[in-house]
Amino acid sequence: xxxxxxxxxxxxxxxxxxxxxxxxxxxxxxxxxxxxxxxxxxxxxxxxxxxxxxxxxxxxxxxxxxxxxxxxxxxxxxxxxxxxxxxxxxxxxxxxxxxxxxxxxxxxxxxxxxxxxxxxxxxxxxxxxxxxxxxxxxxxxxxxxxxxxxxxxxxxxxxxxxxxxxxxxxxxxxxxxxxxxxxxxxxxxxxxxxxxxxxxxxxxxxxxxxxxxxxxxxxxxxxxxxxxxxxxxxxxxxxxxxxxxxxxxxxx
Amino acid sequence: xxxxxxxxxxxxxxxxxxxxxxxxxxxxxxxxxxxxxxxxxxxxxxxxxxxxxxxxxxxxxxxxxxxxxxxxxxxxxxxxxxxxxxxxxxxxxxxxxxxxxxxxxxxxxxxxxxxxxxxxxxxxxxxxxxxxxxxxxxxxxxxxxxxxxxxxxxxxxxxxxxxxxxxxxxxxxxxxxxxxxxxxxxxxxxxxxxxxxxxxxxxxxxxxxxxxxxxxxxxxxxxxxxxxxxxxxxxxxxxxxxxxxxxxxxxx
Numbered sequence: 001x002x003x004x005x006x007x008x009x010x011x012x013x014x015x016x017x018x019x020x021x022x023x024x025x026x027x028x029x030x031x032x033x034x035x036x037x038x039x040x041x042x043x044x045x046x047x048x049x050x051x052x053x054x055x056x057x058x059x060x061x062x063x064x065x066x067x068x069x070x071x072x073x074x075x076x077x078x079x080x081x082x083x084x085x086x087x088x089x090x091x092x093x094x095x096x097x098x099x100x101x102x103x104x105x106x107x108x109x110x111x112x113x114x115x116x117x118x119x120x121x122x123x124x125x126x127x128x129x130x131x132x133x134x135x136x137x138x139x140x141x142x143x144x145x146x147x148x149x150x151x152x153x154x155x156x157x158x159x160x161x162x163x164x165x166x167x168x169x170x171x172x173x174x175x176x177x178x179x180x181x182x183x184x185x186x187x188x189x190x191x192x193x194x195x196x197x198x199x200x201x202x203x204x205x206x207x208x209x210x211x212x213x214x215x216x217x218x219x220x221x222x223x224x225x226x227x228x229x230x231x232x233x234x235x236x237x238x239x240x241x242x243x244x245x246x247x248x249x250x251x252x
Numbered sequence: 253x254x255x256x257x258x259x260x261x262x263x264x265x266x267x268x269x270x271x272x273x274x275x276x277x278x279x280x281x282x283x284x285x286x287x288x289x290x291x292x293x294x295x296x297x298x299x300x301x302x303x304x305x306x307x308x309x310x311x312x313x314x315x316x317x318x319x320x321x322x323x324x325x326x327x328x329x330x331x332x333x334x335x336x337x338x339x340x341x342x343x344x345x346x347x348x349x350x351x352x353x354x355x356x357x358x359x360x361x362x363x364x365x366x367x368x369x370x371x372x373x374x375x376x377x378x379x380x381x382x383x384x385x386x387x388x389x390x391x392x393x394x395x396x397x398x399x400x401x402x403x404x405x406x407x408x409x410x411x412x413x414x415x416x417x418x419x420x421x422x423x424x425x426x427x428x429x430x431x432x433x434x435x436x437x438x439x440x441x442x443x444x445x446x447x448x449x450x451x452x453x454x455x456x457x458x459x460x461x462x463x464x465x466x467x468x469x470x471x472x473x474x475x476x477x478x479x480x481x482x483x484x485x486x487x488x489x490x491x492x493x494x495x496x497x498x499x500x501x502x503x504x
Contacts, residue, residue, distance in 0.1 A: 047441065049301050049439055049441065051432075054429060075434075075437060075439050093383075093386070096386040097383075097386050097388070098386050098387050098388065099388065108387060108388055111386065122437060124437055124439050126436070126437075126438050126439055126440055127439055127440070127441060129440050131345075131349075134345070134348040134349050134350050134363065135350050135360060136349070136350065136351065136360055136440060170437075175436065176436065176437060177306060177433055177434070177435060178432075178433070178434040178437045179431075179432075179433050179434075180303075180430075180431075180432040180433075180434060181429055181430070181431050181432075182327075182429070182430040182431075182432060183429060184378070184427065184428065185327060185374060185376055185378075185422075185428060185430045186378050187301055187327050187376050187378055187379055188378055188379070188381050188388060189299065189301065189379060189441055
């Protein structure tokens with residue numbers, strides 16, 4: 001681990017010596033979060049860059065350590081403030097995001113799970129960069145010795161929620177070459193919900209979301225889809241009926 | 253252009269029919285921006301996912317339309333609200349971000365320009381996604397017929413600011429395969445500064461930044477570097493002397 005040597009220094013600075021279990025969640029959540037910095041997406045939250053791929057693989061030196069076919073390549077950046085809640089959110093979103101077309105060619109309608117596709121998840125602390133002028137600063141990233149077990153637990157969660165054999169990873173802390181064949185291209189940035197200004201509201205939203213996903217998990221029935229689109233239409237911020245058209249035609 | 257058909261619908265919805273010259277800047281800036289949505293990085297701003305690459309290329313069907321060696325692969329998402337100011341910020345940051353090591357192996361010390369490296373820039377409207385549950389919505393993306401000339405002008409700006417032959421692109425609006433060999437991996441998300449709550453402050457920051465970059469452009473002299481690191485140390489939000497250590501040792 002060629003950056004583990006900085007972890008203890010970093011931990012002293014950030015004061016993060018907490019366990020990643022639920023007991024630490026509220027304490028971590030109550031800590032003031034840094035303001036959003038222009039430049040890199042700077043507020044402390046878990047971040048993922050998700051690329052839809054035709055195939056992807058990881059090599060370390062000459063050795064190929066991992067490879068997937070069609071699916072998602074996820075670069076995952078864990079911040080010092082992240083907790084199990086952020087992890088759960090990320091896993092759920094990665095597995096349920098509708099970035100694939102269905103059998104009839106309708107875009108943005110299937111998730112990686114719907115299509116029985118693969119996930120290659122690679123730890124990427126540089127997503128936690130804050131720019132100091134033009135120099136990236138990574139103090140917002142969780143130190144490696146804490147991030148590694150946390151990252152492993154996220155992978156385990158993803159494997160449990162999906163199929164273990166379809167979730168691959170890189171080699172934490174190693175210098176890797178990540179070969180990505182971005183299909184489209186389709187790239188989405190994902191951020192775990194930041195500071196819950198209203199925890200009650202947040203819990204409510206989470207529950208709603210989980211209920212929705214349970215309904216979907218029962219099968220992508222027409223009635224389920226209908227309900228989804230109705231919700232969208234009732235949403236005053238949604239752009240009414242044309243949403244489906246836009247989504248499906250604007251497959252890049 | 254296989255999504256141009258939706259542009260007029262989109263324009264009617266978003267009301268964006270403005271030119272991308274300076275006269276539109278203030279008007280665009282005054283429009284209320286959507287609040288940050290948990291999930292995708294949802295506030296309207298120009299977004300880039302920058303991957304440091306050993307090599308990268310773009311194919312459309314069987315044809316390779318572009319390829320670079322060592323450098324940066326930039327996926328660029330333009331929002332309905334973006335103006336020339338956002339473009340200038342992005343071009344400056346992409347070209348000056350220090351994501352490469354110098355000759356002595358010191359990480360995070362050279363920009364793509366310092367190393368005479370290449371840039372592959374590919375338009376990527378999906379970075380402007382807002383999640384409606386698990387379905388991506390792209391109404392925050394600038395419609396293709398406006399985005400294409402804007403995107404071309406950004407490329408031209410980048411070529412003028414650097415070397416035209418070292419800045420490549422994909423094929424706007426085409427279904428591409430973007431082959432990315434992410435080196436490290438090193439991935440950074442970049443967001444143009446959003447709603448300028450204090451335009452004066454913002455203008456001041458921009459000027460400071462430009463001055464700094466001019467100084468650097470004269471050559472990466474030791475004295476320039478020294479000044480930079482001093483500034484960083486004086487910055488109360490910076491984490492003092494160890495920053496250099498962290499940056500250089502935490503090369504992934």
